Amino acid sequence: MSAITKYSEEELVSQLQSRNQQAFSYLYDNYAAALNGVIYRMVNDKELAEDILQEAFVKIWNNFATYDTAKGRLFTWMLNLTRNLTIDVLRSKGYKKQSKISADENSxxxxxxxxxxxxxxxxxxxxxxxxxxxxxxxxxxxxxxxxxxxxxxxxxxxxxxxxxxxxxxxxxxxxxxxxxx
The missing domain is CATH 1.10.10.10 (Winged helix-like DNA-binding domain superfamily/Winged helix DNA-binding domain)
Structure with a gap:
């Protein structure tokens, strides 16, 4: 097994643009906790937060080509993407219906x-x-x-x-x- 690699933000962005999976693992290991905390504060549901986090990282990987270093830092871009995804989930009809059912069941x-x-x-x-x-x-x-x-x-x-x-x-x-x- 190779030694743990540390990346500067510029190196990390470069590696992610090259679709380097080791760099993506590093990204997940170093940013998942912070992003999960933001999601959890918005949804107040551990399982839902973990699901949204997983979906956010898939979206980060699939849309990394849209990241522009001139527009802001990597974490800010990921945070905005994650926050917007969380808001989309909260606004979805399925979530609203499920939360109404849960509210009745857990009154x-x-x-x-x-x-x-x-x-x-x-x-x-x-x-x-x-x-x-x-x-x-x-x-x-x-x-x-x-x-x-x-x-x-x-x-x-x-x-x-x-x-x-x-x-x-x-x-x-x-x-x-x-x-x-």
Whole structure:
């Protein structure tokens, strides 16, 4: 067995463009955990996150020719690809139908699910900051940044005008900036 190879980003990109499978294994070993964490925060389901991660790496491999070093770093490209794939899964009819079925089947455990969300905010230090926002601002930030909703989807889900969503989101972001600084 050969020694473990380390790549600079430029070398890694070059090797991946040459379709080097060892470089792809290196890519997976070094980036899978970070990408899985992003996916998990969006879906809050370990098995689904692992499925999306696998699909993301297949997409990365198949679409690597579209990566342009002039437009950004490799990790940023992979992160955007993975995030967009996760949002596509969350928006899919099959996922929405399955999540409604799961919500009905597990209605007793919904209280525990809400606590898990609260603990997730605590783990990254946002609970305190978000608790300082007005409830309508907090729910918009939660839907947009932690559930992957677009502003239009938030508008429809909450039954409020799109302009109101945009105003509340902007105000909430400005408030969070003040709190963080």
């Amino acid at each position: 007793v455990s919904n209280y525990a699910d809400n606590n898990a969300t609260t603990e997730k905010f605590d783990a990254i230090g946002l609970k305190k900051q978000l608790s300082n926002l007005k409830p309508e601002q907090r729910s918009i930030i939660d839907m947009a940044y932690f559930s992957g909703y677009t502003q239009d989807e938030i508008s429809k889900e909450m039954g409020i005008p799109l302009g109101t969503v945009k105003t509340r989101m902007r105000t909430a972001i400005l408030e969070l900036r003040k709190l963080i600084q």
